[in-house]
Amino acid sequence: MTVPAADADRPQGLKSDPGVKNPYPHLGFNPCPGRTDLVRDIHHRLTGCAKEMEKAHSKVTALMDGSYWEGDAAVAFRDQLEGGPLPLNLKNGARSVSKAAKQLHLWIIELEEFQRRAKKLDGEAEHAREALERARGRADGTGNDSAPVKGENRADDDADSALTRANAAAATAQEDLNDVLRRARALATEHEETARKRARHIGDATHKLAPHEPNAWEKLTNWAADNLPDILSACAAVLGVIALLGLTVVAPWVLFLAAGLLSGAAFSLRVTDPEVMSSLKDGFLHGELDAEFWSNTLGVAGDFLGMLPGLGAVLKGGYLGFRAIGESGELLSLAGEADEVLTLNQKLTRLGTNAMTSGRTMGSSIRTEAAATEGAVNILAKPWVFGGRLAPAVEAVDKPATYLGAGTAAYGVVSSAVDSLDSDTATTATNLLDGPRTLGVDIPATLGVLHFFVVGAGEAS
Template sequence: MTDTDPYPHLGFNPAPGDMDMVRDIHRKLSDCAIEMEKAHSKVTRLMNGSYWEGDAAVAFREQLRGGPLPLNLKNGAHSVDKAAKQLDLWGAELEEFQRRAKKLDGEAKAARDALQRAQGHADKVKETSEKSGTGHHVHDDGGSALGRANRGVETAQGELDGVLKRARSLAGEHEDTARRRARHISDATHKLAPHEPNAWDRFTDWVGDNLPDILSACAAVLGVIALLGLTAVAPWMLFLAAGLLSGMAFGLRVSDPEVLASLEDGLTKGELDIDFWCNLLGVAGDFLGMLPGLGAVAKGSMKAPELLSAAAGPVGEADDVLTLGQKIARAGVRAGTSIKTVGVSIRAEAAAAEGAVSVLSHPRVFGGRMAPIVEKVDKPATILGASTAVYGVASSFIDALDNDTARTVTNLLDGPRTLGIDVPATAGALHFLLRGAGEAT
């Protein structure tokens, strides 16, 4: 019996598997589960401040608090331990399968030897009968020596076929058990152990981690599209969509504890590092980007009732004679008209706000002398803002683009643009929207 052909008399391997490898992997998994449990215990003691104190310990606990490491260690140890137990069960099952396969191989050897002897005996009887000239009669006579020899061959062949059939049944049992154990091991690791993320998981994680920047970049790109007229969509629709995206990005930024902590440290402790300026400009840009759209919606909604009242005219006493169905139908028509009127009002205000000029272009500001300059830099500044936003998103996805130098240059470009272009432009739009808002109320 050789390693390459462990069951030569069966002609195939009904119980494949390497017991030494199974035992070795089981031992390694068990040791890994023990070490992970020890690591979890140590991290837990560190988190609880059992035997490590001081500033370094506080900083360490702050980094781990609320993070995935303690839970991953605990779940990972549990998961690997479950997988090890399933592998241990499979080792015992495989050992039994291979014991049965070895026994069947021995039976197959005996059956093949018996078949060979029976076939040799039949051949000798046939040869003797042919020499004596009675072979034809001997063959037809079921009780003759040749007939008995042939039945012996058939019996031996049946014995061998029975052994091979049991071996094939063992192979099917081995495969079913292996699949079941593999499924249990997969379930153990899938439910509890951290997995190496696939491409889709990595993409969704990246989107989740950088969603504010992605929304801001999309809003900036919509602004460029509206400015350059690159689509048939009305500019006011892009204006509102950009404001909505900026609002969503602003909400995500101000609800992020890390962003708030960075801003707080910069404003109260003077830690004006790159992260502080990136977060400050991101929050400021999103806030400025959402204000004009929000103002257009607010002013349009406030003016809608006045427009609706003028369009509806006086309501007479004729409603008293309407049936219930007619009243419901009329209420539905009025509701539809109200929604349409609000939409038309918001659209009008958004279109007007989208075309509002910067405060620096107002005649009362420096006598209007800044208007030509604002007109010349408005389009390049909008394109520049979209470019830096898109670069920021790309750098979060491509490590080669993410470095302190690039972030510093981006901040140096975005800072003056935000203060010199975005703030006056937003102020101009808000001035237009707020003017007359009191009358609408």
């Protein structure tokens, strides 16, 4: 079938012949075509396929290890598989199918929401069409009742005003209907863009399937893209260790701010990742507390906690710097009697000088605040917490906890690149190490920094 030129760039629901049923008669078109039952069935099948491939991989691995099958036949079988692609292909295939299934799961949720909105818009369109029909009927009736000659007496003027009001009401009703249809067309565009995005992600999920063998650069870029939040978190943790050990000529406060920036970037990537948010939602709302849920929870929490000190230092330092600029009269302004006799070049020069001075003042304030914040005391080490009895214990575990956090973060990055290190057991062990450290060390340390900000801001005020 030849596609009309006008349909080339339109979403499916807005094409001349979308090829699907329209359950929204009052809109006149289907802004979000799709069958959630069909997608749910495909998702179920893919999930089952991924589980079967994982089982097959486990069995092949066990046979390769020689723990279930011995004898000459077993040796010959292992010789045939040794160094071959089957185990890796099974593992990669299971992961790819599982990723595709997750994308379909997200699409089910999105499609249901699109169709819910379409149904609501269809109801609004029904009411808008009824209101338009009534308004047009009143306008037609008023027009028929009007005298053929207008303006000759008061009755004619009243009839003319009534007709004007009726026509205005009909125009308003038409605008209301047009607004509903405009929102429905926008919904069709949003549906199309989301569907294309999910299709791209499903296509990307097949990159590790057995028939496709990416080159070294593709492997590196795919790995970096898939694990960028973990890479940023690990870099932030390593910067913390470097600052703690003093193994650099760079000032510790610079590393402190850099680590906060990296944690902030990692946090932003995690909370905008649909897979991460779907895992968290399934865990908190549906009780699916698997290893992936705990890993994502600790990742988001760790990056958030790592971001707060640096962000707080910048905000507080910026506030104090701005106040210092105001107190010293360095605000960027050309007002004043003396400025009236200056030329434009002289005014621009003064503006540039003030800007540089203000910038240095602001930077110095942020640097001072970051240096002070970097040494903020853990909330559990405060004298008023349990009489200060926890201070020695906090000091004893602070450095080891920093090393442990950097170690688990680095291991997570390395294990994502080395298949032999990537396993559910390793993930569980890492979660068991990171969980108590986050609760017992990271959260109290961040609370100590926030306490420092509040006390410092109060004293400064």
